[in-house]
Amino acid sequence: MSAMLLDHLTLAIRRLKTRKVRVLLTVLGIAIGIAAVLGTVSLGEGIRMQAVETIRASSDLTLIEATPGNLDGTSYLITPSSVEHIRSVPYVTASSAILKDSYASQHQTYLPVIGADDEEISKVLDLRVETGRMYTSGSAEAVLGADLGEYLRRYEGMQIGSPFPVMVREYDDEGRPRDREIAITPVGILSPRDDRYDSALILDRELVAAEKSGQQGFDAVLIRTGDHLEVAEVAGDLRELGFSAGGAFEQIEAVNRFMDVVILIFAIFAGVSLVVGGLMIANTMMISVYEQTREIGISMALGAAEGDVMRMVLLECLLLGIMGGVAGIAASLAFSSVLNVVGRPLLLSRLGGEFSGLFGDSLSVITPPMLIAGLGIAIVLSLLSGIYPAYRAARLDPIEAMRS
């Protein structure tokens, strides 16, 4: 069977050799189409990688915040058992169930409160204490984010190690706010980290829970994953469990969604050149069927069935497609390296030095799957374009064909 296919392939190659120029032109046509599509997609991928890189450099991508969510109309609370469940999700390296609340200082400074186990939150957020120490569990001690600590020390006379009164806001039966004062002891101030925890007041969870009566479950679970590639997977698992998953990685998801659309639109425009390539194949094959009418008639008289004739034409198309696809891949690789070697410095010189971080090392990114897809598209395209010529060839009347 495969030996036969080899025979037919050899014959097809010989037939193509008899019209080298036209084959070359057709192959070029397909190659340009493939290169155009691969080129635009690779440029889009390059931009996508750049955007993702930029986000990654400036944010904490491996942190996920799981909050109570909805799945199929059911609301899910975060209970101690769901925290256990979350811990067992693959790639989760640390987690901390937290309670959120907001207190105010006596000067009415807003204090976003996070109640957590001291060890868990230190691990998940990789907390570093700059002055003082971490709070101990079961106490009324607190640590403050860098910004908040600085502010309270400077403007409200807060001192590390001395009790500091804060107001818990409650509402009475008529709905009027009623503040209740409690005393906490700030024992440490964290190093700056450029995120929202810089302005947080972090306390022992039991303390926050006691002040926040009547709440079931936790407000959120902070989750740390191994690396940024695993984040999306963990987030997906969490959503499947019925939780909402949020974090900086969402920006990447948004970029990806956006770039998917942009690349698709690019590719559709470039795809027009593929259609032209396909029409070229169809045209070449129509002419070649016409030119080989006599040979086809003779072959039929010698025992070729309609299927054999179709296969002859389609094999030629397949060869054209493979050659065009390979040439297109080569062209797109060349295009991409020209873009990276010549285009990138050019663009950077136009944009100025402050953009040098942009387009890290490549402007255009070609991946092996893209190359395989390019070849696949070329082959599918050529076979599709060959269907009609092949059909026409197979329907030739052998006697008429031999007479031509």
Next chain:
Amino acid sequence: MTTLLSLEGVMRVYQNGVKALDGVSVNMERGELVSILGKSGSGKSTLLHILGGLDRPDGGMVSFEGRELNFRNRDEIIMHRRKRVGFIFQQFNLLPSMTAIENVEYPLIFRGVPRSDRHSRARVLLEQVGLSGRIEHYPKELSGGEQQRVAIARALVSDPLIVLADEPTGNLDSATSAGIVSLMREINRERGVSFFIATHDRDLAARADRICTIADGRMVA
């Protein structure tokens, strides 16, 4: 002797109304070499095309080895072309892009014969038609007579029951023609393959076992 083929009242009317065959009845025995003699336009080619499954009759019956050929069944017709018949044409009809031996091998590709088998069979046949020295030559490098010898080898390569030859010497001078006819006679004797040879050359026809004469789509004698 067993009957190889029989035609009964075979009609072929072209769309323009021309009755190319108007009730032809012929019988042929296995191993016979029959010539069919007729003027130009008498219907010889049409008859051979029907026998070879390249055309279909509009009436009458064609049987091979006692079984009627169903022209409506494409698979049956393909098998008929592959298994029973070999063609020789006036224009030789070799494929120009292939060497002599490749031309002879070509029909076997559609029959799924492996390459080495094809090659050895083609070589033996080319030797038999006296072309062992021209195996790798392309058709354009061969004389008319040599081309027709290649075509004869090609017609025989699939071991057909019958070779249908449509004016095989029409494009050849008389000496070469005589050589081709002798070759066909020799192969007929040695291999027992039947030949059905259309011609308008009386001398050539006379060397057959039997002559059928056709005129205006009817058998005359």
